[in-house]
Amino acid sequence: MRIVVLIKQVPDTTDVKIDPVTNTLKREGVVSIINPFDMYAIEEALRVKEKMGEGEVVVITMGPPQAEVALREAISMGCDRAILLSDRKFAGSDTWATSYTLSRAIEKLGDCSIVFCGKQASDGDTAQVGPGISTHLNIPQVTYVKKIEKIDKNSAVVERMTEEGYDVVETPIPALFTVVKEINEPRLPSLKGKMKAKKAEIVVWKAEDLGCEPDKIGLDGSPTRVVKIFTPPPRGGGRVLSGEPEDVAKELAELLKKDIVG
Amino acid sequence: MDYLLTEEQQMIKDLCRQIAEEKIKPVAAQYDEEAHFPWDIVKIMADSDICGVYIPEQYGGMGKGVFELAIATEELSWGCGGIALAFAATGLGTFPILLYGNEQQKAKYLPDIAKGKKLAAFCITEAEAGSDAGSIKTTAKKEGDYYVLNGTKQWITNGGEADVYTVIAMTDKTKGARGASAFIVEKGTPGLSFGKKENKIGIRASATREVIFTDCKVPKANLLGKEGLGFIVAMKTFDHSRPGVAAQALGIAQRALDEAVKYSHERKQFGTAISNFQGVSFMLADMAIQVEAARALIYSAARMIDSGAKDVAKVSAMAKTFASDVAMKVTVDAIQVFGGYGYMKEYPVEKLMRDAKITQIYEGTNQIQRSVIASSLIKECLAKK
CATH class of the missing domain: 2.40.110.10 (Butyryl-CoA Dehydrogenase, subunit A, domain 2)
Structure with missing residues (x-):
């Protein structure tokens, strides 16, 4: 059974600055990590492989050459091999072009039973790439998976988190799952894994290796146009009403009438 | 300071620090309070291949030596000196087999210890x-x-x-x-x-x-x-294990220093951080000097033992004595930097002092260590004549 995990290298901070000129994230001086949600995807892929007792876990990312570091970290946790999709032609990809490119890589790899993704990336927060890939590949998708109840070579039963609780979904395999943090606790790397990761060959695939149609990748293949990215102004300070509960309730009601109703 | 670690040694150190930071530190106060044996952490160490770091590869370990055992113990002890002991004391219990076991004994007992399935x-x-x-x-x-x-x-x-x-x-x-x-x-x-x-x-x-x-x-x-041969087995075992005790003390001392520096920078009195007062800052400097000196001595001793040098009792005893005395002094000073807060169990430094004390006592009191060192000095002097 071949299991694919898709990961993304993201800046390790929740306090990223935006370049006001280019409307892109300022990445200089920010340490890069594997997108935290993707760590759960890696862990679940490894667990499924261990449960099945055979197969391989292939980790794939699309990014600049330095994204190799993220792939090596995934190998140190136990992934069998890694593929980096890196080409200047991929630059400027939106979620549509990204999911197209990643789906091409999965097709080229062939014979993939399950594709795992984190539910979303901590930098873009779109949660679109996973579902996009399943659409390009024409395989079922289950998003926000919080538990894999049963899995074999032909089907899986998973719990899908919703706002009210969870759905139990049965799906044929191959399928794509995006996972939430409730699904597991990612393992630490092992020493042997770290040593293997250091020596591992990271295969690089370019646009032509994937047979990508040129108008479907990179900026040209991206229908999304980012008009403006900005930091919303901080909210003004709140006000604490104090006094006897009855008086405070009256005051609050008046304020609400004035500010919201009126 | 650069101790010229190999890439593998750096990996061991980094991984053990990661375990200490992410897995040990969050549970240390609770396990201390409840005297809870850390089997869950042993499992994590086992899965990370740490348990067998000093055990030969042919028995399922990483094939490293006293040096790697020491750096692993140091970093794990930074998280908790008590939790780290599940690993470090297993090293102590395993050395008799590593040093004096025959092929059958090694093949029978070392693989499970290396895998972290069994403690010693x-x-x-x-x-x-x-x-x-x-x-x-x-x-x-x-x-x-x-x-x-x-x-x-x-x-x-x-x-x-x-x-x-x-x-x-x-x-x-x-x-x-x-x-x-x-x-x-x-x-x-x-x-x-x-x-x-x-x-x-x-x-x-x-x-x-x-x-x-x-x-x-x-x-x-x-x-x-x-x-x-029992007495010799014991003495040789201690020669190999004492850098581990020293490293445990070092990890505790390093943590005390880190906590004290951080706190002194955050705590304000008279309108400024207390680290701006010379009385406090000089304490921090002295703590740092001692911790680094202990590290240099331990690493040198461990490397000497791994090199196969014959008479290692003296350096092994020196490393253990110095590092444990440093740990005691530095942890007491860390409490002093924290002032009244340092005396409270809600803050992490009082535990460091409690954990540090044993390192001056076990695997040979520091007084016995000094006897070992002194008798080596006399022996060396006589040998020169």
Whole structure:
């Protein structure tokens, strides 16, 4: 059974600055990590492989050459091999072009039973790439998976988190799952894994290796146009009403009438 | 400071720090309070290949030595000196097998220890035999294919939790220290039992118990080396394990320094951070000097032992004595930097002081260490004549 995990290298901070000129994230001086949600995807892929007792876990990312570091970290946790999709032609990809490119890589790899993704990336927060890939590949998708109840070579039963609780979904395999943090606790790397990761060959695939149609990748293949990215102004300070509960309730009601109703 | 670690050594250090930071630190205060043995952390160490770092590759380990054992212990102890002991004391219990075990014994016991499936414990101390190891009362009487052990070992780290016990017992009482022998005893052997868990001031997440032998029949195949070698086994074991105790002390001291520096920068009095007061800042500087000096000494001693040098008792004792004295001093000073908060259990430094104290006492008190160092000095002096 071949299991694919898709990961993304993201800046390790929740306090990223935006370049006001280019409307892109300022990445200089920010340490890069594997997108935290993707760590759960890696862990679940490894667990499924261990449960099945055979197969391989292939980790794939699309990014600049330095994204190799993220792939090596995934190998140190136990992934069998890694593929980096890196080409200047991929630059400027939106979620549509990204999911197209990643789906091409999965097709080229062939014979993939399950594709795992984190539910979303901590930098873009779109949660679109996973579902996009399943659409390009024409395989079922289950998003926000919080538990894999049963899995074999032909089907899986998973719990899908919703706002009210969870759905139990049965799906044929191959399928794509995006996972939430409730699904597991990612393992630490092992020493042997770290040593293997250091020596591992990271295969690089370019646009032509994937047979990508040129108008479907990179900026040209991206229908999304980012008009403006900005930091919303901080909210003004709140006000604490104090006094006897009855008086405070009256005051609050008046304020609400004035500010919201009126 | 750059200690010229190899890439692999750096990996071991980084991984152990990651375990300490992410897995040990968050539970350390609770495990200390509840005297909870850290099997969950042992599992994490095992999955990370840390348990077998000092065990040869042919027995499933990483094939490294005392140096790597020390850097791993240092970083794990930064998280908690008690939790780290599940690993470090297993090293102590395993050295007799590594140093004196025959091929069958190594093949039988080392792989499970390397994989972290089993912990080990070293049993020498008794109620009336501490520093004076020659006065051991536990006996091992040969009967056919077995040795029958009788006696009680005291304050055994990992006691009751470990599966493999290396035990020093007297095969011939008339010969004193030369009548001692070393054995491997498996948990579950009839006649092996455990006394109550000791209630300690520090390293509370570590189990310290009596190990009791009552007509305990041990196969003669479990004799380490030969009869009469027990005292030598113990001494050589300590020579190899003391850098580990030193590293435990170092990890605790480093944590105390880190906490003190951080706090001194955050705590404001008289309108400024207390780190701006020379009285405090000089304390921090002195703590840092001592910690770094301890590290340099431990790393040098460990490298010397791994190089196969013959007389390592002196440097091993020096590293243990110096680092443990440093740990005691630095942890007390860290409490002083924290002031009243340092005296409170809600803050992390009082535990560091409690954990540090044992390192001056066990695996040979620092007074015994100084005796070892001094007698080496005299021996070296005489050899020159």
